Amino acid sequence: MSVEAETALASGTLIRVEHLKKWFPVKEGFAHMQTQFLKAVDDVSFDIIRGETLGLVGESGCGKTTLGRVIICLEKATEGKVVFENTDIFNLPPKELRSFRQNMQIVFQDPHDSLNPRMKVEEIVGEPLEIYGKMKRAELRKRVSELLDVVGLSPSHARRFPHEFSGGQRQRIGVARALALNPKFIVCDEPVSALDVSIQSQTINLLEDLQEEFELTYLFISHDLSVVKHISDRVAVMYLGKVVELADKEDLYRNAYHPYTKALLSAVPVPNPRLEKKRIILEGSVPSPMDRGPGCCFSSRCWLAQDICRQEEPPFEDCGSGHFAACFMIEKEEAACTLNPDWPGNKE
Amino acid sequence: MAINDSFWQIFSRRKSAYIGLFIIVAYVVIALFAPWIAPHDYRAQDRTSIMEAPSAEYPLGTDRVGRCLLSRIIYGARISLTVGLVAVGIGASIGLIIGSISGYMGGWVDRVVMGLVDIVWSFPTMLLAIALTAILQPGLHSVIIALGLVTWPEYARIIRSQFLAVKQKEFVEAARSVGASDFRIIRKHLLPNSIAPIIVVATLGMATAVLVEATFSYLGLGAQPPQPSWGSILSMGKDFIYHQPLMSIAPGVAIMIMVLGFNLLGDAIRDVMDPRLKK
Numbered sequence: 001m002s003v004e005a006e007t008a009l010a011s012g013t014l015i016r017v018e019h020l021k022k023w024f025p026v027k028e029g030f031a032h033m034q035t036q037f038l039k040a041v042d043d044v045s046f047d048i049i050r051g052e053t054l055g056l057v058g059e060s061g062c063g064k065t066t067l068g069r070v071i072i073c074l075e076k077a078t079e080g081k082v083v084f085e086n087t088d089i090f091n092l093p094p095k096e097l098r099s100f101r102q103n104m105q106i107v108f109q110d111p112h113d114s115l116n117p118r119m120k121v122e123e124i125v126g127e128p129l130e131i132y133g134k135m136k137r138a139e140l141r142k143r144v145s146e147l148l149d150v151v152g153l154s155p156s157h158a159r160r161f162p163h164e165f166s167g168g169q170r171q172r173i174g175v176a177r178a179l180a181l182n183p184k185f186i187v188c189d190e191p192v193s194a195l196d197v198s199i200q201s202q203t204i205n206l207l208e209d210l211q212e213e214f215e216l217t218y219l220f221i222s223h224d225l226s227v228v229k230h231i232s233d234r235v236a237v238m239y240l241g242k243v244v245e246l247a248d249k250e251d252l253y254r255n256a257y258h259p260y261t262k263a264l265l266s267a268v269p270v271p272n273p274r275l276e277k278k279r280i281i282l283e284g285s286v287p288s289p290m291d292r293g294p295g296c297c298f299s300s301r302c303w304l305a306q307d308i309c310r311q312e313e314p315p316f317e318d319c320g321s322g323h324f325a326a327c328f329m330i331e332k333e334e335a336a337c338t339l340n341p342d343w344p345g346n347k348e
Numbered sequence: 349m350a351i352n353d354s355f356w357q358i359f360s361r362r363k364s365a366y367i368g369l370f371i372i373v374a375y376v377v378i379a380l381f382a383p384w385i386a387p388h389d390y391r392a393q394d395r396t397s398i399m400e401a402p403s404a405e406y407p408l409g410t411d412r413v414g415r416c417l418l419s420r421i422i423y424g425a426r427i428s429l430t431v432g433l434v435a436v437g438i439g440a441s442i443g444l445i446i447g448s449i450s451g452y453m454g455g456w457v458d459r460v461v462m463g464l465v466d467i468v469w470s471f472p473t474m475l476l477a478i479a480l481t482a483i484l485q486p487g488l489h490s491v492i493i494a495l496g497l498v499t500w501p502e503y504a505r506i507i508r509s510q511f512l513a514v515k516q517k518e519f520v521e522a523a524r525s526v527g528a529s530d531f532r533i534i535r536k537h538l539l540p541n542s543i544a545p546i547i548v549v550a551t552l553g554m555a556t557a558v559l560v561e562a563t564f565s566y567l568g569l570g571a572q573p574p575q576p577s578w579g580s581i582l583s584m585g586k587d588f589i590y591h592q593p594l595m596s597i598a599p600g601v602a603i604m605i606m607v608l609g610f611n612l613l614g615d616a617i618r619d620v621m622d623p624r625l626k627k
Contacts, residue, residue, distance in 0.1 A: 074521055098527040106525050114518035118540040118621075124519075127536075128526035177522065 015048040020080035040066040042241035053218040055232030063241040068187040072104040105178035109190040111170035115162040122158040128180040147176040168199035187219045225268045237261045240297040247323040257325040304329040368612025379425040386419035390576045420576035427577045431561040432554035438496025443503025451511025465501040481569045491570045510542030544618045551614025555607035
């Protein structure tokens with residue numbers, strides 16, 4: 001593992017996540033004597049390729065937001081490492097980390113919570129510039145106007161307070177702040193789930209335009225499979241703190257390997273009333289992330305689970321052409337058929 | 349703090365703000381120019397007119413050693429204003445610093461600080477203040493320092509609980525992700541969003557401080573004769589309340605109006621600082 005870290009990343013790779021864990025201690029029992037751990041992110045490894053949008057999907061509480069925040073060092077990882085362009089960012093001294101942060105930014109979910117209500121737009125968007133660039137006031141103003149222009153707001157908005165804007169506009173302010181330092185990588189943490197559908201598409205289009213203009217790499221976190229399908233190049237599926245499958249978008253949506261992914265995709269509504277879909281309904285509920293027992297994280301609800309699934313953890317492996325999955329029961333042919341709407345079995 | 353060009357616009361939309369401001373400014377003017385406003389020296393004893401009813405010479409009458417009551421109340425504004433502002437200033441500053449550290453750092457620092465707060469609070473406030481005053485030598489400055497040292501836990505608690513709530517907001521995360529230092533996060537993001545309840549409590553605290561000073565003066569631990577504190581005038585007056593009720597009523601009304609002024613002003617300042625209340 002240590003050898004890997006010292007090797008330079010492949011030229012296309014921007015970020016390598018290696019065996020990343022984030023366990024939150026939970027005190028329990030008499031006088032808080034026992035400490036259990038909530039395994040929000042549990043041994044996750046993957047690469048993020050320069051210039052791509054990596055979608056990260058999963059249900060509420062599966063750890064996707066935590067994963068995004070750990071990658072950009074907003075939370076301290078329990079174990080593992082993140083290599084960003086050959087820099088092991090968890091080992092940076094605090095001062096260097098602070099200056100390294102300009103490479104990676106985040107757009108938050110709730111545009112009402114992510115802007116300080118006591119600051120003007122100018123101060124919000126200008127804050128990163130004030131911290132890093134020793135800019136003169138006039139220069140800073142000019143840069144803020146540019147940024148507002150880039151995200152489709154008017155420079156005259158600079159003197160207003162956040163509460164004077166709509167949700168979509170506020171999200172644009174958040175994007176402008178994230179762009180201020182010319183980052184290479186932006187974590188979009190459910191950036192559109194708090195917005196109206198009509199505003200969602202505008203915001204998505206804005207993010208896509210910005211990606212092209214500034215050569216950005218996104219980690220796009222969402223629980224909305226259709227949004228992820230639209231914006232992503234590759235998609236990672238998370239369940240109970242684990243990434244269970246990662247593949248090219250087309251590949252994943254047509255030919256999912258992991259049973260959880262299949263179940264998830266079968267829940268996507270299809271805008272065609274004639275097409276009957278076989279919906280996979282999972283039994284039971286998500287086990288507690290504190291104590292999920294040995295074996296595969298999905299074994300308690302999986303209809304394919306065998307003894308081995310309950311005893312051993314399946315490795316997260318490349319099953320060919322960059323399609324990663326963690327499952328012992330991968331039957332590629334069956335997988336190919338289940339989600340293909342043209343497959344006779346799906347029409348019944 | 350969002351005090352900016354539209355400060356006066358919002359401020360001026362509120363009548364009560366004007367009233368509060370007017371009262372406090374009036375008190376400050378009276379306190380500053382007491383020697384010119386007061387008809388007599390507050391120490392001058394007129395042996396020929398003791399315990400007299402109001403007259404042209406003595407608009408509020410005289411006390412039991414023949415001193416002009418109005419003059420004493422006018423000079424008393426100096427003492428009360430000083431006590432209110434300085435005692436609250438000390439208490440709020442200590443509370444703000446300690447509470448900020450406690451709320452921001454969390455963990456064991458928070459537990460230690462909150463333990464300290466509980467210890468200070470477990471003493472009856474009055475008793476602790478009296479003990480401190482006794483140690484520090486009786487006098488106004490001791491009352492002020494004692495009040496500051498006794499009241500800070502309240503401010504610390506409030507600012508801490510505010511910090512705990514505001515710390516969770518995403519804009520604080522956002523600031524951290526753009527590399528803001530701890531100090532900057534506290535100064536720019538946490539304090540401006542936490543200060544409003546402190547202002548309200550501080551204005552109420554000034555009112556309390558004026559009253560506590562009155563009690564201390566009555567006990568002989570505060571203003572020393574012949575210093576004309578409203579509290580000492582009031583407590584002296586209570587012995588003669590049937591003969592000379594003005595001696596108790598006049599300083600009481602002076603205290604009441606000052607407290608009202610602080611409260612109205614405090615409300616107005618709180619609203620001005622909240623940009624969401626702007627049109």
